Amino acid sequence: MPKxxxxxxxxxxxxxxxxxxxxxxHAFHSHILTKKSNKRKAxxxxxxxxHESDHARVIALLAK
Structure with a gap:
């Protein structure tokens, strides 16, 4: 059976x-940056x- x-x-x-x-x-930092505050962009x-509730889902994607 293949890997x-x-x-x-x-x-x-x-x-x-x-x-x-x-x-x-983080998401939301690629475009439409003019309306976002400097603090938010930083x-x-x-x-x-x-988050720990998504931890198992991400591990499953990384280690199949």
Whole structure:
């Protein structure tokens, strides 16, 4: 039986941290930036962690 392929889009979007959490980037920072405040745009640049309720779903996409 052939190996299962992991989701290629997910490989590019998520990274595992050393403690096993999953890092992700914020959405809404690619275009239509003129109406967004500087504070909001600065916060969208930072990465954050995937919520624990979605953790199993993301792991399933990464490790098939």
């Amino acid at each position: 299962q392929k992991s989701n290629s889009g997910s490989k590019k979007r998520f990274k595992l941290t050393g403690t096993g959490q999953i890092k992700r980037k 916060n969208l640049v930072k990465s954050t962690l995937v």
